[in-house]
Amino acid sequence: MRQLTRLIRYVLPFLVQLLPGVFLLAGVGLLEAFRLMLLKPVFDRVLNPASGSENIVLFTIPKIGKSVYLQSFVPAHFHNAWTIVAYALVASTVVKGIFDYTGTYLVNHAGFGMITNLRNDLYNSVLRRSTAFFSQHTTGTLISTIINDIERVQFAMSSVLSEFLQQVFTFVFIAAAIVIMGRDLAWVLLLFIPFIIYSAVRIGRKVRTTTRRGQDQLADVQNILHETITGNRIVKAFGMESWEVARFRKAAQRLFQANLRSVAATAVSSPLMDFFGAVAIAMLLLLGRNEIIRGDLNLGDFVAFFALVLAMYNPVRKFAVFNNSFQQALGASSQLFKFMDTEDEVREKPGAKRLPRFAENIRFEGVCFSYEGTCDDAREILRAIDLEVRRGEVLAIVGSSGAGKSTLVHLIPRFFDVTAGRILIDGHDVRNITLASLRSQVGIVTQETVLFNDTVRNNIAYGQPHVPQKEVEAAARAALAHEFILALPSAYDTVIGERGVRLSGGERQRLAIARALLKNAPILILDEATSALDSESESLVQSALHNLMAGRTVFVIAHRLSTVRRADRIVVIENGTIADVGAHEDLMQKFGTYRRLYELQFANMEGSKAVAET
Numbered sequence: 364m365r366q367l368t369r370l371i372r373y374v375l376p377f378l379v380q381l382l383p384g385v386f387l388l389a390g391v392g393l394l395e396a397f398r399l400m401l402l403k404p405v406f407d408r409v410l411n412p413a414s415g416s417e418n419i420v421l422f423t424i425p426k427i428g429k430s431v432y433l434q435s436f437v438p439a440h441f442h443n444a445w446t447i448v449a450y451a452l453v454a455s456t457v458v459k460g461i462f463d464y465t466g467t468y469l470v471n472h473a474g475f476g477m478i479t480n481l482r483n484d485l486y487n488s489v490l491r492r493s494t495a496f497f498s499q500h501t502t503g504t505l506i507s508t509i510i511n512d513i514e515r516v517q518f519a520m521s522s523v524l525s526e527f528l529q530q531v532f533t534f535v536f537i538a539a540a541i542v543i544m545g546r547d548l549a550w551v552l553l554l555f556i557p558f559i560i561y562s563a564v565r566i567g568r569k570v571r572t573t574t575r576r577g578q579d580q581l582a583d584v585q586n587i588l589h590e591t592i593t594g595n596r597i598v599k600a601f602g603m604e605s606w607e608v609a610r611f612r613k614a615a616q617r618l619f620q621a622n623l624r625s626v627a628a629t630a631v632s633s634p635l636m637d638f639f640g641a642v643a644i645a646m647l648l649l650l651g652r653n654e655i656i657r658g659d660l661n662l663g664d665f666v667a668f669f670a671l672v673l674a675m676y677n678p679v680r681k682f683a684v685f686n687n688s689f690q691q692a693l694g695a696s697s698q699l700f701k702f703m704d705t706e707d708e709v710r711e712k713p714g715a716k717r718l719p720r721f722a723e724n725i726r727f728e729g730v731c732f733s734y735e736g737t738c739d740d741a742r743e744i745l746r747a748i749d750l751e752v753r754r755g756e757v758l759a760i761v762g763s764s765g766a767g768k769s770t771l772v773h774l775i776p777r778f779f780d781v782t783a784g785r786i787l788i789d790g791h792d793v794r795n796i797t798l799a800s801l802r803s804q805v806g807i808v809t810q811e812t813v814l815f816n817d818t819v820r821n822n823i824a825y826g827q828p829h830v831p832q833k834e835v836e837a838a839a840r841a842a843l844a845h846e847f848i849l850a851l852p853s854a855y856d857t858v859i860g861e862r863g864v865r866l867s868g869g870e871r872q873r874l875a876i877a878r879a880l881l882k883n884a885p886i887l888i889l890d891e892a893t894s895a896l897d898s899e900s901e902s903l904v905q906s907a908l909h910n911l912m913a914g915r916t917v918f919v920i921a922h923r924l925s926t927v928r929r930a931d932r933i934v935v936i937e938n939g940t941i942a943d944v945g946a947h948e949d950l951m952q953k954f955g956t957y958r959r960l961y962e963l964q965f966a967n968m969e970g971s972k973a974v975a976e977t
Contacts, residue, residue, distance in 0.1 A: 366696050370520065373481050377473035384469030385528055387462040392532025394459040396540045399670050401452055403544070404433055407663035408444040419444060422543045467525045474521030482513050485699055493709035494778040495734070500702075503586020508702060511581055512695040515574070519692030527685045534678040537671050544668040555639050559679065566632050570687045573625040574694035580618040587611050625691075632683030640676040647672055709780050709798075717800040721885040722789055725752045725775065725916065729784035732770060744770045745939045748784070754885075757917045759927030761957060762936035771936065772888045772918045776805040788886075806884035808911070810891035812871040814863035819848050820855040822863070823877045834881060842877035842907040844870070876907045887917045933957065 374381060404419045419433040433447055441447045489496075489505060497505075591598055591607050598607055651665050730748035744767045752758050760768045774781055777793055786793045793801055814822050823838060824830045835855065839845040847870055851857040863871040879887065889908065921927050928947045935943040935950070935957045943955050950957040 366693050366700060369700060370477075370481075370516070370692075370696060373477040374473055374520075376480070377476045380469045380476070381473040384466045384473065384525070387466030388470065388525070388528045389532040390462040391459055391466060391529050392534070392536045394455045394462070395533050395674070396536035396671070398452060398455050398459070399537070399674055400540055400544065400667055401433075401448055401455075402670050403663040403667040404444065404448050405663070406666050407661065409448050412444075414444075419447060422540070424543065463529070466529070470525035470528060471521045474524050475517070477520055478513060478517040481516065481699070482509065485509055485513065485703060488703045491707075492705070493707050493780075494773070495708050496705065501582075501586045502589045503584070504582040505702075506589065507578065507582035507585045508698050511585075512578055512698050515578070515695035516692045516699070519688045523685060523688040526681070527689075530678040530681050530685070534675060534682075537675045537678070541668065541671045541675065544664055544671060555643055559636070559639060559682075562632070562635050562683075566628060566635075566683065566687070568690070569628040570625065570690040570694070572694070573621065573628045574691040575697060577618065577621040577625050578695055578698065580614070580621040584611070584614045584618055587614055629684075629687045632687060633680060636680040636683050640680065644672060644676070709777050711798050712795060715795060715797045716791075718788060718791055718796040718804060721754065721804050721916070723754055724789065725886070726750070726787040727771075727784070728787065730771075730774065730781050730786060731783035732767075732774065732779065733782050743782075743939060745774075747940055750934065750941065750944075752916060752918070754916050755914065756932065757912060757919065757930045759919045759921065759930035759933045760936060761921070761927060761933060761960065762942075763960070766936040767939045768920045768936050769890055772890060772920060775886065775888065775918070776802045776807070804884050805886045805888065806879040806882050806911075806915075807888045807890065808872070808875050808879050808908075812863065812868075812875045814859060814866075814871055814874060816858065816861045818853075818856050818858055819851065819874065822859065822874055823881055825878055827881065830881065835877075838877040838881040839874075841880050841910045842873045843910075844873040844877050844907070847873075873907050876911050880911050885915055887912060887915045889917065889919045889921075891920055 400421055404421065408414050408419050418430075420430045421433045421436075423430045433451060437447050437450050441450055486509060489509065587607075587610060591611070598604060647669065651669065655662065655665055727748045727750040730745060731743065732745040733743040748771065760771060762768050770779070773779055774786055775788075775793070777798060780794065788796075788801075788804075815825070820832070820835055821828070823835050832855070836845060839848055839855075848855055848857075859865050859874075863874065866874070889912075919927055919930060927933055931946070932944060933947060933950055934941055935955065937956050943950060943953065943957060945953075951961065
């Protein structure tokens with residue numbers, strides 16, 4: 364019920380379209396009942412010319428005995444019974460068609476509008492989650508939720524909703540007509556209502572459960588697709604096509620089984636409704652026959668009554684299908700709202716203030732971090748970090764893999780929050796300032812360059828679409844990227860492919876540097892920015908980085924210690940703590956971790972060089 368209430372809230376902005384649509388679909392139901400009731404004058408008057416054409420009774424209201432005449436709905440110049448009935452039939456069909464088209468369009472307008480807002484809110488909610496959220500959920504699961512689960516809800520709240528409303532009103536008005544036309548026979552239908560409701564509820568619960576399982580299996584399939592398509596070169600390099608195909612087939616088979624269970628749950632509803640309908644019709648035939656024999660019911664009344672019963676059977680049968688669709692939508696929406704309601708680990712405090720332009724220093728005071736949430740856990744990444752970085756200083760952070768180097772710098776823009784201690788920028792705790800103002804002052808260039816399937820210009824000007832072209836080109840020149848960009852087929856308007864696949868590693872990295880230059884953030888994080896490059900590319904990128912670092916406070920993480928020798932200070936991280944701090948010359952005079960790493964790295968380089976010469 365809570366999920367249904369939340370879905371209904373999304374419809375409220377579209378009441379202007381929904382309410383007229385509902386009113387028109389109610390008219391469709393009324394006119395459908397009216398057309399079926401015309402069977403009475405067809406049998407009583409049109410097929411019995413001797414009865415005349417005056418005062419053609421459409422129906423008589425029970426209890427009060429007041430008759431409603433067909434002439435009340437037809438222009439006065441029609442006098443023949445055939446023309447009166449024919450006009451009523453054609454006119455009601457035309458009006459019903461207009462109401463049906465317009466009502467369906469308006470209800471679908473409201474349904475699709477509601478789904479658009481829901482999809483936008485879900486995407487906004489997911490995109491603003493912390494880095495921890497994305498490490499806990501696979502890409503396939505997130506994509507499946509945003510696309511497939513939304514699609515389930517969309518189908519139920521647009522196409523199914525419009526038909527559901529039409530059938531509801533058709534059922535209501537036909538039921539009223541049945542009571543009017545059948546009088547004492549109508550009570551038979553009441554016997555089946557408890558059975559129909561009970562079976563619909565039981566089947567609906569099963570459908571909701573199986574739908575959720577099917578959506579989860581579909582997410583697994585999409586996750587495998589994402590991994591193998593984005594990592595297709597690794598798959599080919601290791602000759603793992605057959606293994607990946609087998610893995611995909613197993614996931615597809617699990618999806619197949621889940622879909623079969625869902626079909627088994629939904630398919631039982633229609634035969635069950637058929638059974639109830641057949642029993643009801645058989646009982647009505649028996650009772651109606653007796654009523655006609657006794658003279659309590661004429662042929663026209665019974666034919667109209669029987670046609671109304673058959674017509675009501677269709678909405679009743681479809682209600683089971685509608686219920687299944689709505690249950691599937693509720694099952695799918697559970698994951699949507701789960702993601703939207705997830706309490707993010709990195710939250711902006713109410714009333715958070717904007718961070719002024721960075722001017723003095725960044726301080727780490729007793730910083731501790733653990734993915735499990737407390738510094739007492741065995742998986743603590745950082746502990747007791749005390750460090751001050753002054754404005755304009757270049758600080759290199761070195762250490763073995765897994766020591767916590769990247770985690771330390773990722774705490775500055777609040778990709779994660781510290782477990783204990785605090786990080787201060789110019790005396791402001793980063794948890795007390797707005798995320799937008801904090802991250803606007805931090806530029807990042809990482810080893811894994813993230814570029815978008817867009818033009819070179821738009822990748823450099825990411826987040827600044829209205830920046831002048833001269834500034835984009837100036838940033839590209841400073842990043843030593845301008846020349847190779849001009850050599851591209853369309854220069855700055857060249858689309859570079861997904862993740863910049865049409866560029867070399869060095870070219871991608873220089874575009875990332877140009878993007879950081881254009882952002883002009885006073886704090887810069889270089890996380891292994893040259894580790895994946897060859898010597899020639901590294902030389903170009905190093906020159907571009909030198910331009911980027913000028914006048915900024917820089918945190919440099921690098922496995923290649925040759926790239927950090929020119930830093931003002933070097934921080935050595937070991938087992939999550941600061942093992943040593945100092946300039947390159949000072950640290951080389953100590954027999955500590957830094958000297959050991961330096962000598963080991965250069966010994967390996969000399970060995971590789973000797974092997975190459977031989």
